[in-house]
Amino acid sequence: MTARPILGEGVGARLPRKEDDRLMRGRGQYVGDIRMPKMQDVAFVRSPLAHARIRAIHVPEGYRDRVFTAADLDGVQPIRAVSGLPGFKVSEQPVLATGKVRQVGELLAFCVAPTRAEAEDIAASVVLDLEELPAVHDMLAAREPASALVHEHWGDNVFLETQVDVNFAAALDAPIQVSRTISTARQCMAPLEGRGAVVHLDHRMDQLVVHSASQMPHIVRNGLSECLGIEQGRIRIVAPDVGGGFGYKGILLAEEICLAWLALRCGHPVRWLEDRREHLTANANCREHHYRITAYADRDGTLRGIDCEATVDSGAYSAYPFSACLEAAQVASILPGPYDFPSYRCRTWSVATNKCPILPYRGVARTGVCFALELVLDAVAREAGIEPWVVRAKNLVRPEQMPFDNITNKHFDSGDYPQALARALDAVDLPALRARQAAGEADGRRVGLGLSIYCEQAAHGTSVYSGWGIPMVPGHEQAGARLTPDGGLELRIGAHSHGQGLETTLAQVAHEILGVPVARTRLVHGDTAMTPYSTGSWGSRVMVMAGGAVATACRELADRALAIGAHLLQAEPVNCRFAAGRVIGPTGDVSLEEIARTWYRRPQDLAPDVNPGGLEVTAGYKPQRDSGTFSYAAHAVVVAVDPDLGAVEILDYVIVEDGGVLVNPLVVDGQICGGLAQGIGTALYEEMAFDDRGQPLATTFADYLLPGAAEVPDPRIDHMETPSPYTQFGVKGIGEGGAIAPPAALANAINDALGPLGVEMLRSPMSQRRIVEAVLAARHRTAVGARAAA
Amino acid sequence: MKAARFAYERPADLAALLERLAEADGSVKLIAGGQSLGPMLNLRLVEPDRVFDVTGVPELRRANLDGTTLVLGACVTHADIEDGRVPDVTGGAMARVASAIAYRPVRNRGTVGGSLVHADPAADWVTALIALRAEVELVSRSGRRRLALDAFVRGALDVALEPGEMLVAVRIPAIPQGSAWGYVKHCSKIGEFAHAIGAVLIDRQAGHGRVVIGAIERAPLLLADARPLFGGRIGADFSDRFDARAADDALREAGMSEAIDRHVHVTVLARAVAQAARPAPLRLTEAA
16 A cells, blocks of 8 residues: 555546546547538448358449449458467458458448438448358357358368466366356447548648547558558548547458548548447457366365366457457466466467457456356355355465466566455455345345456556567557646647546646646647557556656656756756756746746757757656556445346445556546446346347347446445556556456356355346346256155 | 438428328328437338428327326327326326336437337337227328227237328326226336336226236237236235236237246236235336
């Protein structure tokens, strides 16, 4: 725990977000708000079939100049997201389909017209001649030799298979062995704002200007440059206000490439705004994991080992830049979670199917991994006849082990995991809860408690991602810092803020060093023309990386300001210090405003040997170790389950979280609450189902259920702050954690409630219908058992 | 997606509207609140040539009492009923049903007439108003007629409207003094369409009960004489006499083959019965 005093607006201040003033008044400026003279709209002709050979695409004669197919896109390269991991099979995602289509929603043609409705009219007039092929819709069946093939030349449907084995055989004599089959449903990321792009040609700069709802604008520029074969200097990506990313705004879209190609030729701006149906059915999904997992343990709950076979449905293509294997292969390295045990084996498969590509969604593979491991730990507890918390307490990494290298060589930087568990248990009052369960509920519902603990590696850098060999490897993060002539501050970062509150929190980081008021600090982001290169906002990395870079740049600015200030005070720099926005010398002090005014407006007052770099700095930063920060949390949830209707009410939700030193606890609370909402969606509501022809079965939010205000409780959040030893201020990345633990915590709570009825839920979402099915099946078993006994 | 092109007209009085309805060429859809038709247009599930907006007709927005019968114009909104801007003859039952329809923005625009004509089996009014013995008033150029709501709703998204005819009003008779009302719906989450609805109107003194099971993917199942669900007799102890097995049989006879579906509907109906037996109205979301 840190005892540092929190001063004013700096690191640790609980400031409301600056950006909310415009966002909450409806004054945000999104891609959909952009209007340009002569702008036309694009609608896409998409495959109605999951797997089919393309025999012909018939374009009505009158629309020949408004419809474009693969035959028109001469020289445009397919999207290739290759991993360097050995054995990875490459998929080439054509920008417009050629030969065959491999998923519903795959692009076959695009149509341009003055309005979207007219473009859709044209799209509806295009006639497709498709020969349907058997759809690969089940990832386990897709691994079998008899399966139809998504990419024929591979010979199978496996993007990548991996295996880890650490001393596994030593676990085999454990007295407790518990096996479970556990799975998470395919989901959509469902940001409030979908994807979208407005593209025009800027003749003055000879640049293609792409306004795109992206969380990684510089990566989009890489991808566009590669696919279109034009130099990066001719492309400018502007990501304006973006309404939520969650990973979905990270991928390079074939739609963006089509629009860029069109804008280079058509002489007017073009626009495409993804509609909800396209989002749900066409562009990317997430989360579909399947686990066969066995835990080996001693009777007191001590883990001896874990064995797991994990399969991830990666969809038809490897999405750019994260690739089709990041998710499954990550499973093998992160499955051990926050636990220390001696034996481990994990095999993983990234499987190609006739579905849209899978993407890393908030929490990436951690949500699935946490679900599998935490559910099997509860099964161990039931088998051993001990409280679930005991199994966790026995096996959590202990504070005296820090820093700790776990069984897959993950380097835990700091933390006190058992304390987080203890505080969560204390908050929910376990003895009272057990007494309540024993007494029963007057309304016939059943109450249960669920626990879930995870750790989140964040801001992991070059040493980690170079091993993956994917198109995007983060290096040093850079930030620009510039004092304005009137003493204000401009910060520039290449990452993007789309809900994280960086316009506020990075200003707080700068304030901590320079003392410039947060209100006088502006963050420039989301524009490749104005910001340093960055891989963007992903992996809970920005506060560690861009925050570290901003701090580094501001320190350099403070040094330069000190030298100028000392000269103005007619003192030696060594006798002066910089504090709270002023240079203080032996006999007086001078403000940053005065120093800035002097540099820009009265250079005649500067020392002859003044640093010619002035009051503008671009600085780069990497933590001392780039293996990542480890934030973590213990979630404890109390639910009431209606066994007859399957309704789950969350009565209490406690989160004890350790994100290192918090730059702004209010923003962190917001991140946790948002993540929790998404985790509740994973646990109870969200599912993108497919039929056996590979047709997505949810096409609107009437079918794809998201939790609403009534379904998301206010959690009770308890912050621990164990500083990271490797980062500026000891911060850790925390952006994704809120979405990791809830599905496991809720499953364990439901199972705690319904376990006495013989119910164990092992598959998300735990929808009302699945719960009722399980309850009725258990009642049936009980009745049959009773008859047999009689 | 965006709607396909259509012509939009908003006649200012009923005669003009009926005239256009009778004479317009091509396919026609009437729009009131647009809470179902709007998305259907945008998804191109319907592509009418013409859309006539009926909200410009003053008489469709009126609500009045005809003796003890409440007459609601087709364009009275759910929120009008929820907020008590129209009279009530149901002891607050209709206001409670209205208050749990979808979300408030939907209730602000959605209309009782539009909901009945759309006849989504999972919609609240289709089930609740059949239980309350409502009639609909239908008008065309050739005249006016009344039809019991349970006869008007023929099936899912299927109602007994003749060409050129429209629904102008709903007539709800006052419920007898001392009646017991129970209405429970079960949704995946607050505001979504129901998976199961149970509506119960019991007249203990008369020994009569009317039960409707809704959200069953066809027209709601009306048991106009519900005594078989209560062991053949309805009295003050009706709640204790509710026979879940008889309800299950009724659903099986109605063609509901999945045991789990019947279990959910019977559970919801049992809760509606229990609610009717309680003196104070409870919030409608208790099963959600």
